[in-house]
Amino acid sequence: MTGVASHRRAAALTMPALLGLLALVLPLFRGPAGMQPTAATTMTVAQAISSQSGTGTVRGYIVGQPTASSTVLFGDFTADTALAIADSAGERSTSRMLYVQITSGYRATFGLQSNPGRIGALLTVTGSLTAYFSHPGLKSPTAMTGPAGDDAYYAAAAGKSGASLKSALHGIISSGVTTLSYDAVWNALKVTDQDPANPSNVILVYSGTSRSKSLNGGDPGDWNREHVWAKSHGDFGTGNGPGTDLHHLRPEDVHVNSERDNKDFDAGGTAVQDAPGNRTDADSWEPRAAVKGDVARMIFYMAVRYEGGDGHPDLEVDDATGGGTAPRLGRVSVLLQWNAQDPPDAFEKKRNETIYSTYQHNRNPFIDHPEWAASVFGQDTFARTFSSALATVADSAAVMREVKWRRMPSR
Ligand SMILES: [Ca+2]
Ligand SMILES: [Ca+2]
Structure with missing residues (x-):
């Protein structure tokens, strides 16, 4: 009984504390407000692949973890450092993927080893449109956000x-x-x-x-x-x-x-x-x-x-x-x-x-x-x-006490 109660107290204290900390830290990952992209400039992955210069904002589905110019892991992820995004959530051809570098501030939130559930989710990312793993890519991200559902x-x-x-x-x-x-x-x-x-x-x-x-x-x-x-x-x-x-x-x-x-x-x-x-x-x-x-x-x-x-x-x-x-x-x-x-x-x-x-x-x-x-x-x-099980047990105990109590005077 004590074990259950203290376990519940510990969970009640630590979850809000953790989430509260996350709420404080997450905005820091998005970079200064002045660097937030405008929606009008958002590119598809296909556009980003054909326009590898300057900075840009790209939106695509997270499909895997690139490990070499033509190799992408679709499961059993080994690192939080890189993502492949595509215009289709089921894309398997690396030629239609953009490789995205995940710098340290974004790894806990977006890295696939830590967050395999992000596969298939939308990602909007801003950074330098330049080769990564000798493949069309985006490096040094200044903003990364998940689907509308996230924020x-x-x-x-x-x-x-x-x-x-x-x-x-x-x-x-x-x-x-x-x-x-x-x-x-x-x-x-x-x-x-x-x-x-x-x-x-x-x-x-x-x-x-x-x-x-x-x-x-x-x-x-x-x-x-x-x-x-x-x-x-x-x-x-x-x-x-x-x-x-x-x-x-x-x-x-x-x-x-x-x-x-x-x-x-x-x-x-x-x-x-x-x-x-x-x-x-x-x-x-x-x-x-x-x-x-x-x-x-x-x-x-x-x-x-x-x-x-x-x-x-x-x-x-x-x-x-x-x-x-x-x-x-x-x-x-x-x-x-x-x-x-x-x-x-x-x-x-x-x-x-x-x-x-x-x-x-x-x-x-x-x-x-x-x-x-x-x-x-x-x-x-x-x-x-x-x-409710404890209440049942307590009720039974109370009933038993009452039964005993009532029987006592009659004897
Ligand atoms: Ca399923
Ligand atoms: Ca209900």
Whole structure:
């Protein structure tokens, strides 16, 4: 009991202190205000490659770590000193990449060895357009910023953790939101879930299949609109709101969608025949490895976005399966593991960006900051579970004392 309490106190003290320090230090990394670029001068990576002189501001997707003129690491990063950016998040050809030097002040924030989750994220960088690793490059950066999600958007969450972080994020992702009709979701999914390798198709979330966008519907072989947060868990239906929120709606095969039904998420079960890598049993569904984290982050988003008080139920995670129609979805302990196992990839980040810029104008904070999931749902959920277990034990003890007390006089 003492151990848990002191652990919570330590976490509560150190997280805000660390984040507060970051908030103080981060602005220093951006260089003097006079050197901030104007948006009008921002170049694409292709423009920067063909214009290797003077200084410039370039925006592109982080694709890897260059180690030689024609070698870029796409994983297992070995240093924080260099980045490759491209106009497409899935670029693999080094001839279409710009190599960016990361000087010491930017390494902790942007280096890939320390921040592998930055792969696929947008980077805006200002510096000297000159060869680096004998390749078109940008050196001596004077400003580096991440996607819109990084800075201004999350300002109200700076320095917060646990319940206060959750509350700040709820405010951020619930303001200025455009809600879609359920009918509009069809066309939106054709954009957000487009197959990067085939613009005529969408990728089905659980099965991983690439299927024609035009096969949307309710017949066998069609894809339809899967509510990853099953809509019966809170019974929110398909009116504008949680039932039409693109952050948890995904294309899925009609049959696979009905197999998942309204099951909670948990590990285990038997293999799902037409959705390789997925498993299911009577009360739970385990998605394929490549989308385990995506599923977790969608559920975390829903629990933070919907807090009641706006005509919609307060959706919350719990650590159970088979919870029925209560506005709860589990199991949070497994979802936290999946979030850590399967960090946000380029597809998921681009999807978040598209929902933000084109449709709903709000973001999934756990795609931008997967580390926030443990702060919001980890120690707090654990502490809640623990304190309710302790309360139960205390209640039982009180009942026992009362039973004894009442029995005493009669004897
Ligand atoms: Ca994934
Ligand atoms: Ca909630």
